[in-house]
Amino acid sequence: MAAATITGRLVHSVIGDQRVVSIGTSAAFAANGDTWIVPGLKAIYAINLAPTTAAAVHGFTRSGGTITLVSGGAVTFTGQVVGR
Numbered sequence: 001m002a003a004a005t006i007t008g009r010l011v012h013s014v015i016g017d018q019r020v021v022s023i024g025t026s027a028a029f030a031a032n033g034d035t036w037i038v039p040g041l042k043a044i045y046a047i048n049l050a051p052t053t054a055a056a057v058h059g060f061t062r063s064g065g066t067i068t069l070v071s072g073g074a075v076t077f078t079g080q081v082v083g084r
Contacts, residue, residue: 001033001034001035001068002030002031002034002035003034003035003036003037004027004028004029004030004034004035004036004067004069005027005028005030006023006026006027006028006036007024007025007026007027007028008023008024008025008026009024009025010022010023010024010039011024012039012040017084018045018082018083018084019040019041019082019083019084020080020081020082021038021039021040021041021080021081021082021083022079022080023049023077023078023079023080025078026052026076026077026078027049027076027077027078028074028075028076028077029069029071029074029075029076029077030074031069031071031073031074032069032070032071032072032073033068033069033070034068034069035066035067035068035069036066036067037065037066038065038066038067038081038083040065041065041081041083041084042064042065042083042084043064043065043083043084044062044064044065044066044067044081044082044083045082045083045084046081046082046083047060047062047067047079047081048079048080048081048082049077049078049079049080049081050077050078050079051075051076051077052076052077052078053074053075053076057071057072058070058071058072058075059071065083067081
């Protein structure tokens with residue numbers, strides 16, 4: 001397991017009592033089990049990441065402010081994560 005590679009600037013915004021972290025360019029997960037500790041979030045409510053590369057079936061698990069990729073291979077995403 002390794003850390004995901006985030007390229008571009010992360011944009012933080014607040015909507016009501018929730019925080020939104022938007023990925024500037026991309027989040028690259030190299031393999032199944034790679035993780036991303038989302039800065040500023042202690043709990044994740046929604047993961048709105050869309051693949052930007054042809055990818056195998058994928059999904060995510062979450063624990064606190066950490067997202068873990070569940071996939072058959074490498075996937076690159078763009079989008080946002082909502083939490084608190």
